Amino acid sequence: DAKTTQPNSMESNEEEPVHLPCNHSTISGTDYIHWYRQLPSQGPEYVIHGLTSNVNNRMASLAIAEDRKSSTLILHRATLRDAAVYYCILRDEWRETSGSRLTFGEGTQLTVNP
Amino acid sequence: NAGVTQTPKFQVLKTGQSMTLQCAQDMNHEYMSWYRQDPGMGLRLIHYSVGAGITDQGEVPNGYNVSRSTTEDFPLRLLSAAPSQTSVYFCASSYSVGNQPQHFGDGTRLSIL
Numbered sequence: 001d002a003k004t005t006q007p008n009s010m011e012s013n014e015e016e017p018v019h020l021p022c023n024h025s026t027i028s029g030t031d032y033i034h035w036y037r038q039l040p041s042q043g044p045e046y047v048i049h050g051l052t053s054n055v056n057n058r059m060a061s062l063a064i065a066e067d068r069k070s071s072t073l074i075l076h077r078a079t080l081r082d083a084a085v086y087y088c089i090l091r092d093e094w095r096e097t098s099g100s101r102l103t104f105g106e107g108t109q110l111t112v113n114p
Numbered sequence: 115n116a117g118v119t120q121t122p123k124f125q126v127l128k129t130g131q132s133m134t135l136q137c138a139q140d141m142n143h144e145y146m147s148w149y150r151q152d153p154g155m156g157l158r159l160i161h162y163s164v165g166a167g168i169t170d171q172g173e174v175p176n177g178y179n180v181s182r183s184t185t186e187d188f189p190l191r192l193l194s195a196a197p198s199q200t201s202v203y204f205c206a207s208s209y210s211v212g213n214q215p216q217h218f219g220d221g222t223r224l225s226i227l
Contacts, residue, residue, distance in 0.1 A: 091212030099164035
């Protein structure tokens with residue numbers, strides 16, 4: 001199964017940009033790269049996803065390397081509310097009888113300093 | 115749209131009891147899944163389903179059963195509750211796996227005494 005590697009923790013200052021890295025060297029050609037985040041005491045929430053091109057939405061930007069073996073989630077101006085665990089995930093390998101699934105790793109704990 | 119609805123929000127059980135955690139979605143999503151999250155840990159996949167009548171095991175399936183008789187509902191059954199199953203349980207759904215965002219419920223906080 002394709003796996004992702006993320007740093008355990010990162011720190012940022014409020015109103016500064018944050019670049020959260022993710023390595024996925026075994027990614028297949030059809031796998032989308034997904035990012036979710038989990039605020040304290042809440043369920044995970046979708047942030048962004050992409051396949052090959054860089055993607056932008058109101059929450060963040062996703063920069064995908066040309067070889068797709070790594071990606072970076074960019075928060076353009078961190079706020080205190082962005083302190084959360086950020087998960088980078090890929091779809092697991094397809095199973096003939098039951099399709100594929102999404103599994104989460106440990107993610108990156110982002111601390112935002114005032 | 116209600117999204118993904120989980121019931122109950124909180125539950126306390128005694129060791130050996132059984133119960134069913136309910137999950138329902140009104141978005142006509144084919145893919146549904148159950149995760150558990152222990153304190154300070156990441157999410158671990160228990161069971162998943164890619165459509166009505168199709169389920170499979172995730173990373174930590176022991177002690178849990180699921181069924182998917184309709185597109186909307188994906189209940190998780192604890193057969194004989196154990197203290198090690200004390201956790202927060204999240205249900206999620208999406209149109210498909212891998213290229214669509216997953217929508218999560220608010221979670222069920224389960225304590226086994």
